[in-house]
Amino acid sequence: MIAVPAMTAAVVLGLDVGGSSVKYRLASADDSDRMPNALAEGSVTTPADDPVQGLAAIARQVTGENRLVAVTVAVPGLVDETSGTVRRSANLPALDGLPLGPDLAARLGVPVSVINDGRAAAVAEARWGAGAGANDVFTLALGTGIAGSHIVAGCVVDGAHGVAGELGHIVVEPDGMACRCGQKGCLETVVGAPALRRAWHAAGGSGSPKHLLAAYETGDERAQEVVERGAGALADAIVTLLALVDPGVIVIGGGLASAPHRIVERTTALVAERATFHHVPRILPARLGKWAGAVGTAAEARALSRRVPA
């Protein structure tokens, strides 16, 4: 009898590259539509020098003895998905202008696609997180900035020029603060993490927005005032979203929306109060948390492995 060597499993890898860490998810290269299983998942420090070499080393280490068939990398910034080139990344200047997809593919010998990190996380959250089962989902990531994505049937609806969904930059306070985008009084200038921190400090508080939310929990009146103003602005923006886009479900995630979800709760109550003719959808806290991007890239790598025969 001839000994047949055991087949190593065909796997795909998703890499969610952030300013300080790279989150990875290794999953089977199956043809399901389920959430990509995690054969391995974790986080390592973002390579400091040569990003292509560093990401290739991470990929090899995570893959181990498995047979890697496709990789998707998510990066913070503007990406040309067709060429796999990073057009601009504010958080990771080492990636600026880098043909990351082709370069990493050349090193690993497998197809590599490159996508925007927010988009990867939004699609995962819509398909397998809080939006699971809904056909039409609008996701919001509250953090330093506020990112919005409209996902219909699992695909991002991004407008005629790829810039739709910018809920963070609709004006909620016409005479408000200058925004980095050049407008005044954008939602981000009221509910972004720096804005909340500023408002919290101006009210006499100290520490980060997490401290603000902790103080809110203890009934601190100053904290309640700051959270109320933020939730009010977010509710106004969402009511505008309902009038223009009419999403099926709204999912709110991002660092600022992590438990205890008070901003989401207050926002939901205020949207219900202020809506009139609008159809008020469910507003849910995100479920996948900080792993959403890794899940999304693993899913994208799985899709890539189907398009390009191994």
Added chain:
Amino acid sequence: MIAVPAMTAAVVLGLDVGGSSVKYRLASADDSDRMPNALAEGSVTTPADDPVQGLAAIARQVTGENRLVAVTVAVPGLVDETSGTVRRSANLPALDGLPLGPDLAARLGVPVSVINDGRAAAVAEARWGAGAGANDVFTLALGTGIAGSHIVAGCVVDGAHGVAGELGHIVVEPDGMACRCGQKGCLETVVGAPALRRAWHAAGGSGSPKHLLAAYETGDERAQEVVERGAGALADAIVTLLALVDPGVIVIGGGLASAPHRIVERTTALVAERATFHHVPRILPARLGKWAGAVGTAAEARALSRRVPA
């Protein structure tokens, strides 16, 4: 030799039913994607009593010796397109709850579909009017109310519950006037025809918004102030639309936007001034004017004739 009788042409009929008149367009039942040709086009008084009987009489008269194969009726109000029933029509209470499609089909012996009039006009304007050639068009009809429709690849993108595109009801003046929708300071409360008339009279003018626009043309300062405020509010709403929806082209029509298009011109200039990161699309005056609804219904009837073999 046997004489073969001349075939009469197969035609479709679009009826755009308004509060005072019914506009009709008779077109060939061909399989082109061109604007439905007008074998006959015109306007008759809206039947006062039995709407089904009245519309059937109009259909027979307009069709003449041709062979009618499908009819589409556009009505102002909420329509259940699947059943052909008018759910609610503020302008034509005689239609309320009427199974107009089936009833008219029974009288005429051809398939009849029923659609919303604004939607019919928007699709026609997007496909064969100012939006011709663009894949992604947002149409605005400025009149008593302000109706918006987002049309992608010839189809209305109307959200998860069919109520997307309500640009007239996004709040542009948070402390503004009460709107009939229950909110305060909606775009309609500033730029709707009654709002413009009110502002014009408050500024010492007299007559309708048409008089306001005529006075604007002569350089009347009060008129300029009123138009400027209206165009400013419309520009703010459009900048919000760019951030959330990112349309390919914006087409502005409706009674208030008819020549001399001053509101459109001022709005376009203000959008360009105020936009920052946004992609500013072309903003064009509508081309089909008051016949857009009839063109849209004729097109819909043509599509219906293809679905239901004659």
